[in-house]
Amino acid sequence: MSMRDQFNRRLNSLGDTAPPLFGQLSLWILIAVCIYIVGDAHLTFQSYPKGTTVSLLGYIVPEQFFDQPYALGFFKKVFFVSAAAWSVLPFLGRTRIWIVQPLTAIAPWVCVLSYTILVSIFWENLPWFRHKFIVPNWVLLYYALWYLFYRDDIAASIVNKKFWLNPNLYPRWVYLGSVLSIALLYNYGGVSKFLAAGFNWGEGLSLQLWVSMMGKPDFILTEFILSDRENAHLLQRGVTIVQSFALLALIPHLRPVIGLGLIAFQLSVELTFGIPFRGNIVLLAVFFLPWFGVFEGLVASLKK
Amino acid sequence: MKKVWWFLLGLMSPASIILVIKKIIYFGPRFNAKEAEDNNACVRAFRRTKQFKCLLAIVGLQAGVPIFVGELYPFSAATMFAYPLHQVATYEVVTPAGETLGARSFGLQINNPHDPPLMTMGRYGYGRALPATIQQTGSAPYGNIASEQELTRHVQSRLLNMTDLPYVTVIQSVLGPRDKHQVGITQRKSFKIMNPANTRP
Numbered sequence: 001m002s003m004r005d006q007f008n009r010r011l012n013s014l015g016d017t018a019p020p021l022f023g024q025l026s027l028w029i030l031i032a033v034c035i036y037i038v039g040d041a042h043l044t045f046q047s048y049p050k051g052t053t054v055s056l057l058g059y060i061v062p063e064q065f066f067d068q069p070y071a072l073g074f075f076k077k078v079f080f081v082s083a084a085a086w087s088v089l090p091f092l093g094r095t096r097i098w099i100v101q102p103l104t105a106i107a108p109w110v111c112v113l114s115y116t117i118l119v120s121i122f123w124e125n126l127p128w129f130r131h132k133f134i135v136p137n138w139v140l141l142y143y144a145l146w147y148l149f150y151r152d153d154i155a156a157s158i159v160n161k162k163f164w165l166n167p168n169l170y171p172r173w174v175y176l177g178s179v180l181s182i183a184l185l186y187n188y189g190g191v192s193k194f195l196a197a198g199f200n201w202g203e204g205l206s207l208q209l210w211v212s213m214m215g216k217p218d219f220i221l222t223e224f225i226l227s228d229r230e231n232a233h234l235l236q237r238g239v240t241i242v243q244s245f246a247l248l249a250l251i252p253h254l255r256p257v258i259g260l261g262l263i264a265f266q267l268s269v270e271l272t273f274g275i276p277f278r279g280n281i282v283l284l285a286v287f288f289l290p291w292f293g294v295f296e297g298l299v300a301s302l303k304k
Numbered sequence: 305m306k307k308v309w310w311f312l313l314g315l316m317s318p319a320s321i322i323l324v325i326k327k328i329i330y331f332g333p334r335f336n337a338k339e340a341e342d343n344n345a346c347v348r349a350f351r352r353t354k355q356f357k358c359l360l361a362i363v364g365l366q367a368g369v370p371i372f373v374g375e376l377y378p379f380s381a382a383t384m385f386a387y388p389l390h391q392v393a394t395y396e397v398v399t400p401a402g403e404t405l406g407a408r409s410f411g412l413q414i415n416n417p418h419d420p421p422l423m424t425m426g427r428y429g430y431g432r433a434l435p436a437t438i439q440q441t442g443s444a445p446y447g448n449i450a451s452e453q454e455l456t457r458h459v460q461s462r463l464l465n466m467t468d469l470p471y472v473t474v475i476q477s478v479l480g481p482r483d484k485h486q487v488g489i490t491q492r493k494s495f496k497i498m499n500p501a502n503t504r505p
Contacts, residue, residue: 014359015352048432055377055431066431116378123377124431128416129384137378138366145362149355173359180363188370188381196386206388208487209479213392213417228485273418275384 014173020154020163022295023170024090026178026286027143031083033279034115034136038079041122041133043072048127055120066124075118082110086147089154093161101155108144115140131185132277138181139283146174165303176250178287182280183246186262190243202240204233214273221272239265249288259288375427383427385418391480391490392417393439393449397459398473405472410462411437412474449478456497463499470502 046067053059058066065071085107092100119133147154150169157163193201207225211232215222225232242261249258263284266277369379395412397405407413415434438450438458450458459474478491 011356014356045432048434051431051433052429053431054375054429056379057377058431059376120377127430127432127434128419129375129380129430131380131382131384134378134380134382141362141378145355145359149351177359177363181366184367185380185382189384189386191371192381192383192386196383197388201386201388203388205390205481205487206385209389209392210385210418212479212487213394213414226486229481230485275418 014171014176016172017168018170018172018296019165019167019299020090020170021165021299022292023143023146023174024164025295026291028087029282029286030136030139030143031087031111033282034140035080035083037132037136037279038076038115038118040130041072041076041118043069043122043125045127046125051127054123054129057117057120058124066121072118072121075114075121079111079114079118082107082114086111090158090163092158093163095159097155097159100158101151104147104151104155104158108147112137112140112144132279135182135185135280135283139178139287142174142177142181145177146171165299175287175292178283179249179255180247182283182287183249183258185280186243186246190240190246193240194244202233202236204229204231204236207232207236211272216272216274219271221268225272235268255288256290259284262288383419387419389417390447391449391478392447394477394479396475396477398475399469400471408435410459410472410474411435412439412459413437414439450476452493452495455495459497460500463497464501466499467501469499471496471498473497 046069050063050066053063085103089100089104089107092103116137119137122133123129150171153166153169154163157166157169163169208229211222211225215225225235238261242258242265246258246262249255263281266281266284270276270278366379369376370381373379375381375383392414394414395407395410397407397410397412399405413435415437438454439448455474455476459472463469463472474495474497476491476493476495477489480487480490482488482490
């Protein structure tokens, strides 16, 4: 088989579908993660002078929009309502198709847009970046695209009460799009380190300085890093390698290994520096560990 | 011709139930199940191509914007901890009465020590500006250690609004490599800086 044929075969396999059990469970987890991190969005620094535009929304709406104290609260409410509507869709089996169908197309997009707008408002009022909001946003977008492209089939399956075991509902590209979104963020984390400092980034000294300024004093990793530069060097090199090769997670066999490496990295950052990335840890565990295959097997055994 | 109409109608159809009604209206008694199936397959294939093009555009933007344009939420490259430190200065300010004042009130604090400089890789700053600090010059904002002249000029500009203080003592501690294995305070200097606005004898 030629390279071109192989490529076409792989491209076509993106449209292969599976029952939506994993897709729907992962969607609920994703929405729970979003609700959890949205609780951190605030306007504490709104009184500080305006810096620069850091969001796409910042180029669409006037700057005064971000000075409004009520905008964030309003979009939080819209997000919560639309997320709840999206979450309960599979249980609307007793409802008429003309109610379920528009809801299937609209609720996910209201949810994604309200999340994007409220986080944009938060970022436009923040004197630093909060990168933990990015991955859930992209994964949410891929799930909204899933519900948009498959709205007819999803709505019909819900109304006919054949949603959970219908093998034509969850396309492979939703799962791979989610994996790509997570991997890309970490990959760019590695790339930005190379762009900023080249191969000297991981020499250990900078990690020791960050830890001595911001690290939790009694934590075992803090002591390990500060005790010898070689230890810091080892960890820093490890982080660079795992981050820079995160895109290899698109290869199924390597995905769990990279996932575990990134989970270890995020846990270390949180425990050492107190910078939380719990949402990312949950999403890494959902999409990088082999749950998709486990659920496919489960559905197959249920059908038998 | 009918195939074309049916194809276009299939694209516009919002619901499978409406599709069935259209089949009956347009094909009537001549409705042919196989033809309808062929058309459905054709519509599905077309939709699939459209979906792939849409997905390709999204992936392209997701991958391209953070690198070629800059930080533009939700497009982001997560640049935390990208800029390595080699040394860093911390400051304490002590009044003549022995009271320690915060470095922030004299613009001597460290803003975001784990984030890269604001002017690199398409990044032009944050949504809101943090209070200005002396540790913000050059390409490595926290690695530059201010000289006595720079420090005096900077602190005196802040003292102009604090007429009660005749002078302050600024203690500059440099955190850096102590040897090949560990980091620690490598240098500690103390500067007595007079207040040009204080006119009391």
